[in-house]
Amino acid sequence: MTLVGELELPTLDYTDPELRGERFHAAMCELRSHGWLAEGPFGYVVLDRESAEFFLRTRAATFPGMKIAEIFGVTEGPLYEQMKRNILHVNGPDHARLRSLVNPALSPRAVERYRPAMREFLQELWARATARTAPGEGTETVRCEFVEAFAKPYPSRVIASVMGAPLEDAPRLHHWSNWIQRQFDAASMASERDGIEQAVEEFYSYAEELLEARREDPGDDLISTLIAAADPAHPPERLSDVECINLVFNVLVGGVDTSQSQLAHAIRLLAEHPGQWAALAADPAGLAGQAVEEALRYEPITPFTARITTEEISYRNVTFPQDTIVMVCAFTGNRDLEEGSGDVETFDIAAERSRARALTFGAGVHYCVGANLARAELEEALAFLAPRMHDLTLDGEPAYETIMGIYGLAELPVRFAV
Numbered sequence: 001m002t003l004v005g006e007l008e009l010p011t012l013d014y015t016d017p018e019l020r021g022e023r024f025h026a027a028m029c030e031l032r033s034h035g036w037l038a039e040g041p042f043g044y045v046v047l048d049r050e051s052a053e054f055f056l057r058t059r060a061a062t063f064p065g066m067k068i069a070e071i072f073g074v075t076e077g078p079l080y081e082q083m084k085r086n087i088l089h090v091n092g093p094d095h096a097r098l099r100s101l102v103n104p105a106l107s108p109r110a111v112e113r114y115r116p117a118m119r120e121f122l123q124e125l126w127a128r129a130t131a132r133t134a135p136g137e138g139t140e141t142v143r144c145e146f147v148e149a150f151a152k153p154y155p156s157r158v159i160a161s162v163m164g165a166p167l168e169d170a171p172r173l174h175h176w177s178n179w180i181q182r183q184f185d186a187a188s189m190a191s192e193r194d195g196i197e198q199a200v201e202e203f204y205s206y207a208e209e210l211l212e213a214r215r216e217d218p219g220d221d222l223i224s225t226l227i228a229a230a231d232p233a234h235p236p237e238r239l240s241d242v243e244c245i246n247l248v249f250n251v252l253v254g255g256v257d258t259s260q261s262q263l264a265h266a267i268r269l270l271a272e273h274p275g276q277w278a279a280l281a282a283d284p285a286g287l288a289g290q291a292v293e294e295a296l297r298y299e300p301i302t303p304f305t306a307r308i309t310t311e312e313i314s315y316r317n318v319t320f321p322q323d324t325i326v327m328v329c330a331f332t333g334n335r336d337l338e339e340g341s342g343d344v345e346t347f348d349i350a351a352e353r354s355r356a357r358a359l360t361f362g363a364g365v366h367y368c369v370g371a372n373l374a375r376a377e378l379e380e381a382l383a384f385l386a387p388r389m390h391d392l393t394l395d396g397e398p399a400y401e402t403i404m405g406i407y408g409l410a411e412l413p414v415r416f417a418v
Contacts, residue, residue, distance in 0.1 A: 001319045009039040014304060014327065015187070020400040020407075024303075024331075029345065032332045037318070043325030045304070049336035049356065052328045054315060055307050057364035063088040064308035064325060065184075072189045078201040079193075083183065085246040088366060095365060101239055102247050102369055105225040111373045113220065114161060118380040121157040125150050126388065130418055139417045143395050146412040147264050150381070155259035158377055159252055164214050164221030169206075176203040177256035180249075185405040203252070207245045223248055255370045258301055259377050261401075261408030262360075266295035266382060268412055269347050271392045276349050281390070284383035291349040292378040293358065296334075298347045300360035301407045303331040330359035389416035 012031055013019070019027060031038055031047065038045040046052055055061055065083050074080045083089060087098055104110060129149045130142055144150075156174035160167050179199035182188035188196070211223060218224040226244045239247070270277045270291065280287045304327045313320045320326065335344040338354035361368035368374070396413035 001314055001317055003319050003321070004037075004044060004324065005321075007037070007318070009037055009044070010034045011039045012045055013041055014045070014403060015041050017402050019403055021398075024403055028329070028331050032335075036316075040327055043327065044320070045327045045329055047329050047332040049333045049359070051315070052330065052333035052359055053363050055326050055328050056305065056359070056362055056366070058313065059091075060311050060313050061307040061309045061326065062091060063366065064306050065089050067308055067323075067325075068183070068186070068189065071186075072193065074193075077197060078204055079183065079197045082180075082200050082204075082246065082249060085242065087247065087250050087369065091365075098239075098243065098247060099365070099369065101229045102222075102226065102251075105222050106251075106370055106373055108372045111376045114158065114373070115376060115380055117161045118154075118158055118377060119384060121154055121161075122150075122381060122384040125153060126384070139390070141415055141417055143413070143415045146267055146414050147260070147409055148411075150385075151260045151264040151267070151409075151412070154263070154381060155256045155377060158259070158373070159255050162222050162251065162255075162373065163210070163248060164219050164223045165210055172206070173252060174256055175199070176206075177253050180253045181257050181406055185402075187404070203249065204245065207248055211241065211245060211248075222251060251370055254368065255373060257406045257408065258370075259374050261301040261406050262295060262299075262374070263378055263381055264409040264412050265299040265301060265407075266291065266378060267385075267392075267414065268394070268398055268409065269295055269299060270349075270382075270386075271394050271414055273347060274391070274393065276347075277386060277389075277392050280349065280382060281386040284386050287349060288379045288383040288386075289375075291382050292375055294347060294349045294351070294353070295378070296358040296360045297353065298334070299407075300330040300334055300358065302360055302362075303403050303407050304329055305362060328359070333359045388418065389414075390418065392416045 010031055012027070036046060036048045036051050038047060046055055065086060066089055069080060069083050074083065087095065090098060129144050152174065153170065156170040156177070157167060159173055160170045165173065176199045179195055180203065182192055182196050211227070214221065214223040215227055218227065226239055226247060229239050270280065280291055307326045307328060309320050309322055309324045309326065311322050337344055337356060341354045342348065342351040361371040393415055394413065395415040398409050399411035401408045401410050
């Protein structure tokens with residue numbers, strides 16, 4: 001066995017703020033050509049699907065959120081309590097119990113109930129974006145900034161509906177989610193900790209009030225479902241109020257910025273491939289699902305997921321000591337497909353890809369709890385927009401955000417005909 005620190009490895013500075021867009025693609029393609037393992041600023045990066053699956057699934061590694069808390073001196077207060085109770089940081093029997101209670105509420109069948117609401121939200125946003133057009137007077141070109149017009153407000157409305165929160169609270173939910181997500185970015189924790197702490201505290205207070213409101217007036221929503229699971233009539237798997245609030249917290253934080261960013265990238269990619277957009281417009285019901293899966297594969301908004309080893313691990317004759325940080329790369333792992341899957345460096349919604357699931361939502365016991373909801377949101381958005389946004393094209397350069405944390409777009413100017 002060779003100690004990982006003794007290897008001569010290619011390097012990747014994933015903290016480089018300029019590493020985005022085409023530069024990021026080129027750097028990852030070059031890096032992957034040198035093998036399955038690279039060195040980064042804080043540890044190591046695994047690059048192929050097999051190694052990614054191994055480190056995501058092994059019980060000898062966990063998400064390093066509490067290590068981040070330790071590094072930044074987060075030892076008490078709302079942010080510390082949230083980090084400690086985040087389902088990402090809970091393992092073993094407690095994790096299995098929590099997942100068993102929340103999974104049914106977000107199963108493929110369960111999320112179907114939210115599709116009509118998704119379509120209503122999209123219709124409202126569409127009406128607002130095209131308000132200046134004159135129906136029945138021929139084709140008119142519409143210009144809009146897609147992130148602000150669609151990608152940003154849509155997921156927060158969906159999450160409000162899922163939670164059982166008033167729709168007018170959607171902007172606040174988006175604000176809190178955006179700030180709380182920054183706890184996963186070391187640079188933000190160093191410079192914006194007060195804002196993160198404030199967002200956590202405000203959301204906890206809001207969620208407690210919402211929990212009481214749903215307890216008095218239950219509905220067909222996630223919080224009402226979790227309250228039922230918290231009832232003493234359901235031992236031994238009952239949820240405490242604190243667990244219930246934190247599960248809702250996890251759904252909020254994991255379900256707003258992520259869906260916003262993946263939808264924006266999907267629209268960008270399809271605008272860059274007008275033939276595929278036209279094909280989707282002609283058959284939205286048949287191709288929306290494939291378009292979503294290809295966007296998840298090709299441009300994952302979680303290009304890196306961190307793990308820290310809890311004991312010494314030996315893998316492929318390489319020894320990783322305890323407390324080694326490993327960055328699992330979904331970007332390259334998603335391109336490591338079976339033979340016959342076509343050109344993996346090409347975005348193609350009609351390509352026959354291998355059945356291996358994209359690593360964008362993770363793998364193993366910590367596979368994203370909201371993956372089914374996110375897929376439904378993305379499918380509904382693409383199926384709704386493609387037949388309506390004729391001749392979609394970019395109307396300027398997209399503004400890429402950094403690859404650390406959630407890899408999104410700050411701006412996506414587009415134009416289309418109606």
